[in-house]
Amino acid sequence: MSEFFNNFSTLIIFLHIISAIIWVGGMIVIRFAVHYSMQNIEDPKIKLGRTLENLKRFFSMVIPSIILLVTTAIIMILALEFKGGELYKFVILKEIIWSIMTIIFIVIYIKRNKAQKAFDNADFASAKNQLTPLAKYLIPINIVLGLFAIILGITLRGF
Template sequence: MKEFLIETFAHHRTLIVFLHVISAVTWVGGMIAIRFATHQSLAMITDPKLRLERAAHTLKRLFTIVTPFVIILIVTAVIMAVGLGFRAAALDASGNVIDAYAMSLYNTVHIKEAIWLIMAVNLGAMMFRRNKAEKALQQGDIETAKASLGLIAKYMVPVNIVLGVIAIYIGVFLRGAYA
């Protein structure tokens, strides 16, 4: 499997990096647009039920759009991590550190991967809460829907935005580490 990932990256480097970057930009950019543009517009709707319905629908559309990009992001991250040889540059066959700088980069790759995985878990939790809100709205339970969607808007999306920006910065740092 390792050889396949290395060969795949070697032959499709530009495409893999492009897919990784466009996936990160779409995911993080979509959350920024939802939180700082759409959220403000939805707040102007005076009917609470309609506002919550529009918010739930908007989040459903966002999640539908970003889910394939999240999968692409994680797959390309694994291909790049193996294909760029971070582990091979840092450790010998016995697992001994052969280069301290390469080891720090290898650890940084793991930090970046952990951030994206935390974001993916948070996205799954947001999807769950959004579905819960939609069911509550269908049952006429506006307070439950408001609580579910409010948590997404106030905390979950902002956390993913911050983590996403950090992960993108780390990616730029890692790209520059071999320049």
């Protein structure tokens, strides 16, 4: 694994970083730009439909990014032999954070799918109820966790 990493380290680190940027940056854009611009839409049906479509498109970028982030993280952990070293606690903490973020993402994904089903059945109140915790709690929590994980990554690269 070390030889593989040595031959492709720039690409592996780039893919790892760009994946984190897409995931965390995408959540920031969804929450603080798209969400607020959606508030200008007065028709609740159109607003819900657009929100569902935005999340669907977001997921199509984020799911591959999460897979790539995990894959590159495993490669780096193995190749750089962090286990047992003084930095291993940072690696473990990053793994915990990204794992929690993934669990929250799965909840977001499930809630979005439930909202889509409710929307398709013209149950707009239920669709809105499924989506509300995403903007209020789940995405902001993941943003904070993601930013903290990025800081830890910078710390690991600095050593």
